[in-house]
Amino acid sequence: MELRVFTEPQQGATYDDLLAVARTSEELGFGAFFRSDHYLHMSGDGLPGSTDAWTTLAGLARDTSTIRLGTLMTSATFRHPGVLAIQVAQVDQMSGGRIELGLGAGWFDAEHTAYGIPFPDTAERFDRYAEQLELITGLWSTPVGERYDFAGEHYQLTDSPALPKPTQTTGRRGGPPILIGGKGARRTPALAAAYADEFNLPFVDEEFTALQFGRVRRAAEEIDRDPATITWSNALVLCVGSDEAEIARRAAAIGREPDELRLNGLAGTPEEVVEKIKRFEALGAQRIYLQVLDLADLDHLRLVAAEVMPHV
Structure with missing residues (x-):
């Protein structure tokens, strides 16, 4: 089981805050540092304000050296896919081939309203999302020297040089690995089967994990795709403590209750957390994204690295 660190900077974080977590994660041997892609906080005041995911990852590409970097999830509503393909390819080059693109349809209406970003209805967002997956992977996989055209309902490209190319070419359709996630019963599984190198389920229980992995x-x-060619993962909020007092302190710091986190997240003593990770592993999960909400508490990561990671 690989453990990855996942942050929510829209809740209030500077680049330096994120860099400290990323470097600590790298030093401790976590598999990757991921961040959300949001422009508006969901609770609290969000100070000092949100940061852009791909600007952040460009900085981390140069300020870290070995840890993999990515998004859970970049919203398809935020960027034209042609521009996003260029951004991801460039950051992949800057990192020496350490980038992974988590791409989703987008869901948070309020952040679109707050910053003047169009927010179509669900059906159109998924239509655009499907076109983006085809278009981005098409740009990356077009051989150097050839041209790429795309004639979709929402996006049209003509005579594109399909440059620059990312460093990685190991993704299912060329380029960096692509992560797809979500709870939808029909379109999400179909898109994951067609495009995903990894399928991720955020903040769900074991019963739903079994259901959606099965879909x-x-x-x-x-x-006719072998499901074994997909990497399977979950994202769960993290709250680990060496004793009940430490668990309670960490839960209070993120505005949650220990009992609720034990039920809905990855919380408790290291022994409890190891046991729960193994239950998800039995369902097919190969990676757990540890949602770290208190970015100042680097000792939290140190505890997990020392007392959880060696046992999973």
Whole structure:
């Protein structure tokens, strides 16, 4: 089981805050540092304000050296796919091939309203999302010297040089690995089967994990794809303590209750957390994204690295 660190900077974080977490994660041996892609906080005051995901990852590409970097999830509503393909390819080059693109349809209406970003209805967002997956991977996989055209309902490209190319070419359709996630019963599994190198489930229980992993496996089999070629992962909020007092302190710091976190997140003593990770592993999960909400508490990561990581 690989453990990755996942942050929510829209809740209030500077680049330096994120750099400290990323470097600590790298030093401790976590598999990756990921961040959300949001422009508006969901609670609190959000000070000092949100930061842009791909600007952050460009900085981390140069300020770290070995840890993998990515998004859970970049919103398809935020950027034209042609521009996003260039951004991700450039940051992948800057990192020496350490970038992973988590891409989703977008869901948070309020951040679109706050910053003047169009927010179509669900059906159109998924239509655009599907076109973006085809377009971005098409740009990356076009051989150097050839041209790429795309004629979709929402996006059209003509005679594109399809440059620059990312450093990585190991993704299912060329380029960096692509992560797809979500709870949808029909379109999400189909898109994951067609495009995903990794399928991620955020903040769900074991019962739903089994259900949704099964849907994606069946969708893969329907297009003659071996489900074993997909990496399976969960994201869970983290709250680990060496004793009850430390668990309570860390839960209070993020405005949650220990009992609720034990039920809905990855919380408790290291032994409890190891046991829960192994239950997700039994369902097929190969990676856990640890949602770290108190970015100043680097000792939290140190405890997990020392007392959880060696046992999973």
